[in-house]
Each structure stands twice: as structure tokens, then as C-alpha cells.
Amino acid sequence: MKVSYYPGCCFHGTGREFGLSVETVSKALGLELKEIEDWSCCGATAAHATNFKLSVALPAKDLIRAEKDGFKDMMVPCAACFSRLKTSQHHLNRDESLKKEVEGIVGSVYQGAITIRNAIDVFYNLIGTEAIKGRVTTALSGLKPVSYYGCLLLRPPEICAFDDYENPVLLDSIMTTLGAESRPWSYKTDCCGGSLTVSRTKLVAKLVDKLMTMAREAGANCLVTACPVCMFNLDMRASESLRLPVFYFTELMALAMGLEGPESWFKTHYVDPRPLLIGLGLI
Amino acid sequence: MGKTMGTFLEEVNKRIDGVPIQRCYHCRKCTAGCPLAFSMDHSLDKVIRLIQMGRRDEVLKSGTIWLCASCETCVTRCPNSVDVARMMDVLREMAVAERVRSKEKNILKLHRAFLACIKSRGRINEPLLIMDYKLRTGDFFSDIGLGIDLFMKGKLSLFVPRTKDMGMVRSIFRQTKKRRQEEGRS
Numbered sequence: 001m002k003v004s005y006y007p008g009c010c011f012h013g014t015g016r017e018f019g020l021s022v023e024t025v026s027k028a029l030g031l032e033l034k035e036i037e038d039w040s041c042c043g044a045t046a047a048h049a050t051n052f053k054l055s056v057a058l059p060a061k062d063l064i065r066a067e068k069d070g071f072k073d074m075m076v077p078c079a080a081c082f083s084r085l086k087t088s089q090h091h092l093n094r095d096e097s098l099k100k101e102v103e104g105i106v107g108s109v110y111q112g113a114i115t116i117r118n119a120i121d122v123f124y125n126l127i128g129t130e131a132i133k134g135r136v137t138t139a140l141s142g143l144k145p146v147s148y149y150g151c152l153l154l155r156p157p158e159i160c161a162f163d164d165y166e167n168p169v170l171l172d173s174i175m176t177t178l179g180a181e182s183r184p185w186s187y188k189t190d191c192c193g194g195s196l197t198v199s200r201t202k203l204v205a206k207l208v209d210k211l212m213t214m215a216r217e218a219g220a221n222c223l224v225t226a227c228p229v230c231m232f233n234l235d236m237r238a239s240e241s242l243r244l245p246v247f248y249f250t251e252l253m254a255l256a257m258g259l260e261g262p263e264s265w266f267k268t269h270y271v272d273p274r275p276l277l278i279g280l281g282l283i
Numbered sequence: 284m285g286k287t288m289g290t291f292l293e294e295v296n297k298r299i300d301g302v303p304i305q306r307c308y309h310c311r312k313c314t315a316g317c318p319l320a321f322s323m324d325h326s327l328d329k330v331i332r333l334i335q336m337g338r339r340d341e342v343l344k345s346g347t348i349w350l351c352a353s354c355e356t357c358v359t360r361c362p363n364s365v366d367v368a369r370m371m372d373v374l375r376e377m378a379v380a381e382r383v384r385s386k387e388k389n390i391l392k393l394h395r396a397f398l399a400c401i402k403s404r405g406r407i408n409e410p411l412l413i414m415d416y417k418l419r420t421g422d423f424f425s426d427i428g429l430g431i432d433l434f435m436k437g438k439l440s441l442f443v444p445r446t447k448d449m450g451m452v453r454s455i456f457r458q459t460k461k462r463r464q465e466e467g468r469s
Contacts, residue, residue: 009406009407009408009409009443010407010409012406012408012440012443012444013407013408013409013410013438013439013440013443014409014433014438014439016437016438016440038446038447038448039446040401040405040406040446040451040452041400041401041405041406041407043398043401044397044407045352045353045394045397046393046394046395046397046398046401047398047401048353048372049353049371049372049375049376049394050375050376050379050391050394050395050398051376051379051459051460051463052372052373052376053459053462053463054398054455054456054459054460054463057455057458057459058401058452058455061451061452061455101462105454105455105458105459106451106455107451151352151353151354151355151356152354152355155354155355155356155358155359156355156358156359156368157359165359189356190318191318191319191352191354191356193318193319193352194352194353194354195352195393196319196350196352196390198393198413198416198426199387199389199390199392199393199416200322200350200387200389200390201425201426203319203322203350207318207319236429267436268436268437268438270429270432270433270436
């Protein structure tokens with residue numbers, strides 16, 4: 001299977017191990033990723049908070065490029081990019097005059113033919129848990145993650161159209177497939193503060209500490225996420241006394257599937273997850 | 284500013300282009316679910332009320348419109364489908380267009396640094412973004428230790444590939460800015 005692929009800026013920086021693990025796991029599962037030629041940033045919060053049309057037009061340029069490549073599906077692993085591309089598509093589909101205007105700005109015609117999917121969606125719905133299960137060589141016994149979906153994969157539901165928006169379960173299901181004991185909790189979709197992490201760091205630290213406290217209360221020994229902004233905040237902004245290791249779900253898939261890479265990715269985490277994994281005999 | 288058509292409420296609703304915000308019956312579900320409500324000067328439903336009362340300056344100067352993290356919990360849970368998150372974007376756009384001095388000026392400075400980075404390189408280069416933000420705010424010392432740790436772990440790469448077709452990226456910026464200015468005048 002072949003899908004169009006929008007990596008996003010952070011895959012070259014703080015989200016490096018998310019990109020590497022998505023690409024490693026995709027390859028192992030026979031999913032071919034065709035990176036969109038010469039893509040640019042989706043604009044993120046900075047664009048939609050200051051200029052609506054910019055926030056629609058920037059992603060539209062790359063949506064149109066992916067359509068021209070002839071793909072049915074497009075994988076956008078970063079939750080923030082996923083949200084911006086989905087939102088742009090939503091506005092283009094519902095507002096004909098805006099669509100015409102944006103087509104004029106980017107100089108090409110938008111078809112609306114491509115399905116934008118986040119990485120959980122791709123691995124759960126296009127690949128399937130049976131196929132993943134067939135590739136598991138080391139069940140992640142003893143690992144007790146809480147699944148943290150955050151905001152932008154799920155909300156607003158009519159745009160994201162992915163999983164239950166108050167109690168999502170697909171990531172938990174992938175964790176169970178890998179042999180981990182996914183812990184139930186009520187903070188799956190609570191916000192980590194997102195980009196306020198730079199401009200209002202203390203607020204984010206407060207939100208993250210709440211999440212860590214609740215994860216501990218749920219009996220978790222780690223957190224698992226699919227968003228590089230959540231990862232940055234959870235991994236780096238928690239108080240020392242509350243910290244828990246945090247993983248991208250694709251890192252855990254690679255670990256359970258016995259693929260090359262996980263240990264070198266874990267080294268780059270701010271909270272080193274290796275002592276936990278060594279204790280459980282998983283590395 | 285005097286160049287508006289109709290009331291503040293009408294202007295906000297026109298820009299939202301969806302459910303009129305006066306459908307709000309102040310159940311406060313948005314505020315109850317807002318992760319950042321504790322940090323805001325005006326709660327979400329109070330912002331709606333202030334708009335209805337035409338208290339433009341108070342709204343556009345408020346910290347609330349910048350502290351909103353766009354988590355979209357409010358609009359997801361609103362029983363009347365009022366798009367509070369979109370409303371915040373609209374208010375921010377208006378505050379930027381009118382050059383309102385906000386209490387939360389660093390949040391806007393980060394957005395500006397972020398957009399400047401896209402405009403010059405097509406993609407975000409995190410170290411350059413943070414340096415630009417620090418120059419804009421004069422806040423040189425926060426997160427220095429974290430930055431060094433990240434650099435040592437090889438996570439802060441200075442060599443991020445740029446977008447090649449920068450003509451297209453700049454053209455999108457130029458054209459959307461022009462349109463925003465034209466709309467501001469109408």
C-alpha cells in the first residue's frame with residue numbers, strides 16, 4: 001500500500017524520533033510513504049491565530065500537490081499538522097468562494113479527493129491490528145501506558161472525524177495489540193497547553209503536572225502519545241517528582257516488532273525511558 | 284476603530300461566518316471545560332457577553348484571547364454549537380489588525396517569529412525560531428539549560444532543509460496579507 005506523506009517541520013528537530021519511528025514501522029508493515037514534493041510548514045497556531053486565509057492557503061498548496069500525485073490517502077502523523085490540513089480541507093469543501101480565492105492564491109485547482117489521516121488512523125484502519133499482531137516479536141509485558149491523545153487529533157469532531165472524541169480508544173487498542181497493559185484514565189483528551197510552552201511556560205508546567213498526577217493515579221508507568229507538541233510538553237515540562245517516561249506510539253510499535261532503532265531514539269528523550277524498559281526486560 | 288460596519292457583535296459574527304454567538308445561553312460549559320480558564324482575565328462566556336455589550340477595548344485587550352490554546356474543547360461541547368475557538372481566532376485577528384497592545388504580548392511575538400521563519404525558509408527551524416523569539420522579547424535566559432540538553436541529545440538541528448519554491452510560499456503570505464488588509468477596510 002502506498003500513501004502520500006506529509007512529515008512536518010518538527011520531524012527535523014524535536015520530533016525527530018517520531019518521524020524515524022513512523023518511517024521504520026511503515027516500512028516493516030509494507031506501507032510505502034511518498035513524501036509530498038517540496039512541502040512547506042502548515043502554519044500551525046501562528047497562522048490561524050493571526051490570519052485565517054493564510055491558515056487555509058498554506059496547507060492547501062500541499063494538499064493540491066498530494067492530489068496531483070494521485071493518492072487516495074495522505075498520512076499526516078503530527079497532530080498539529082493533521083489538524084491544520086484537515087481544517088483547511090474542511091473550509092475548502094464547504095465554502096465555494098473561499099475555494100476559488102485560495103485556488104487563485106496558490107495557482108492550482110483543488111479537487112477535494114484525498115483523505116487526510118493521522119498515524120493512529122493509518123495503522124489501525126489501513127494496516128489493522130491483526131497485521132500488527134502478526135509482527136510482534138516481543139510483547140510489551142509489564143508496560144502500563146496511559147494513552148494521551150491530546151486535542152488536535154480529535155477536536156472538533158466534525159472536522160477530525162476520528163475515534164470517539166471524549167473517550168477515544170484506538171491508541172489503547174494498538175497498545176493492547178503490542179502486549180502492553182493500557183491503563184484507563186479520564187485525561188486522554190485534556191490539553192497540555194500546546195505552543196504556550198514557549199511564551200507561557202509555567203502554565204504548561206501546571207497542566208502537565210496535572211496530567212502526570214492523574215497518570216500515576218491510574219497506575220501507569222509511562223505515557224504514550226501521537227503528537228510531537230504533547231511529547232515535548234509531557235517529556236520536558238513535568239516537575240521532577242512527577243515525571244514519567246513518555247513514548248511515541250510508533251516507537252513502542254518498533255520495539256515490540258523487534259525493529260532497529262528504538263534504543264537510539266530513547267536516548268534522545270528528556271526523561272530517559274531506558275531504566276523502565278531494562279527493568280521490565282524489554283531492552 | 285471607526286471604520287466598522289454595525290456593532291462589534293455584528294462584526295465578530297460576520298467574521299466567524301457560522302453560528303451567531305448570541306445563541307450562547309451562558310451555561311458555562313465552555314468555561315468549565317477550558318484547560319486555561321484558571322489563567323484568564325475574562326472567562327469564555329464572559330467574552331461573549333462583553334462582545335454583546337459592545338465592550339470592544341476590554342475584549343481586544345484581554346489576555347484571554349491570547350491564552351486560548353485552541354484545544355477546541357469549548358466548541359466541541361457547546362450545546363448550541365457556538366464556535367468559541369473560531370471566535371478567539373477572529374478576535375486575535377482583529378487585535379492584530381488594530382495593533383492593540385495586549386497583556387500577553389509574548390504569545391503574539393512567538394506567532395510573529397514563527398511566521399517570519401516560514402516566510403524566510405518555508406519550514407520551521409527550531410533553534411532559529413527560538414533565537415528570533417528571544418530577540419523579540421528580550422527574554423534571553425529562559426530554557427537555556429533545556430536548550431543545551433536538547434542540543435547535546437542531537438535534537439536541535441540547525442540544518443533543516445528549506446522549501447525550495449520560496450516564491451510560492453512568499454506569494455501566499457503576500458496575497459493573504461493584502462486580502463486581510465482589504466477586509467479590514469471594508
